[in-house]
Amino acid sequence: MSSKRSIFQEVSEPEAKPQTATTGMIDRGRGGARKAIRAWLFVLFALVVAMIVVGGLTRLTDSGLSITEWRPVTGAIPPMNEVEWQQEFDKYKQIDQWQIHNQWMELADFKSIYWWEWGHRQLGRVIGLVWAVGFFGFLLARKIPTGWTGRLILPGALGGAQGAIGWWMVSSGVTQGEGMTSVASYRLATHLGLAFVILGLIAWYGFLLGRQERDLMQARRAKEAKIFGLSTGLLHFAFLQILLGALVAGIDAGRSYTDWPLMGGQVIPPNPLMIEPIWKNFFENPGLVQFVHRICGYLLLGFGVVVWLRGRASAHGATRFAFNAVFAGLIVQIALGVITVLYAAPWQAAILHQLMAVVLWVLILRARFLASYPIATSIKDH
Structure with a gap:
């Protein structure tokens, strides 16, 4: 059935075709x-x-x-x-x-x-x-x-x-x-x-x-800035711990003390500043290097709990899941670190500990990404 003509439209004038909306302009080109x-x-x-x-x-x-x-x-x-x-x-x-x-x-x-x-x-x-x-x-x-x-x-x-x-x-x-x-x-x-x-x-x-450009632009408007900032801090903190782990590996400090949670029966290992000048101890003293790596691990776990609790409060299911995965990965990595120390860093435990650092690194990146570009969920998905 044809649509009604305007009274001002000439009989000989062809009927105008309805215009359709153009989509995908953001991604075109x-x-x-x-x-x-x-x-x-x-x-x-x-x-x-x-x-x-x-x-x-x-x-x-x-x-x-x-x-x-x-x-x-x-x-x-x-x-x-x-x-x-x-x-x-x-x-x-x-x-x-x-x-x-x-x-x-x-x-x-x-x-x-x-x-x-x-x-x-x-x-x-x-x-x-x-x-x-x-x-x-x-x-x-x-x-x-x-x-x-x-x-x-x-x-x-x-x-x-x-x-x-x-x-x-x-x-x-x-x-x-x-x-x-x-x-x-x-x-x-x-x-x-x-x-x-x-x-x-x-x-x-x-x-x-x-994800497509238009999706990213829409998601950016829903960015959860506080969670994004905390996950950025966790990313930097984890990177510092990775560098400290490399210092431990470089001088085989993981084999210097094999008890836990103490080191040589003490909270602080014996002779932590025995090398002159003092700053060299933080790079070359196996006991102090391992001690610093341990303390940083404890602090990373504490901060990770704070970030996890904040991430669980996200309005988006995918983001909450991502932060749960980060916390689970962090727990596994801490456990692997303790096992590596207790068994004097056998190559199997040491390489698994290093590989888990890669997994945790990517999990933190993923959680940070979703805090910046959340995936929208409908009410029925909650």
Whole structure:
């Protein structure tokens, strides 16, 4: 049935067609290949997690100084015959670690630690290649969403810096006549800290790309600022604890005192300031370094309870669940830390403790993201 004509409309004039509302203007021209880029980022995320685990195992097996040179390109090819293997072994014999600790090693023993370090470096090259292929592929195909080009360059740039920092770390232990048998702990902390920064950046980008621009803009209006601020503080606090954990690992401080909650039968370990100058104790005194890591863990747990209680008061179900997950992860991580200490840091417990730090880091990021971009729920969902 046709609609009624206006009395002023000419009989010969065609009937106007009703206009339909145009939707999706915010995302038009901005979307790009969001799903494909997100999948690529998840691959990078998994590779960085693997890199952190392999790096931890490389440290736990004392393999990190087995390759005494930094050759970003030619170093990708391992020794191919016995002559080349012997040449690499001879280079290792020149450094203090072999002279002081590992003179018992034969070539077969050296090969086992060499492969750990070579695998760690090779994985870094793979990550760089995956980033480069993905980024330039999306760039040339013009599939990068508006405003995302600079963001996607950043993980690659930080990854390049990470390679240089890795060698800066290793070079601190590749010494002759200085008595160094491991890398400097503060350089190890810098290396691990940057790995967590890269991991967090990739995860945050993945969260953003998982929702459309219009959805994010609407959700931003419902931002829960107080919870967001608290979760940001928890994120920074957890990052500090990760760095302190790296200091513990760098000097094997986790094996210095294996009782809990006391240390050597005392609240404060014996001789906490025995090294001169005093500031060096916070980096090189195993008892004090472990003590600081423990105290920071207790404080992190206390602050985590405050953040969890505030997060439980969120008006959004997904946000509440995210903060519950953070608190559960925090409890598990504290328990793993205690177990690692009580059993003198066996490699199985130590690497699980490090991997759980990754899980907790991402859980905090997820909760923080949902505090900033909450997922709306209807009344019937409560």
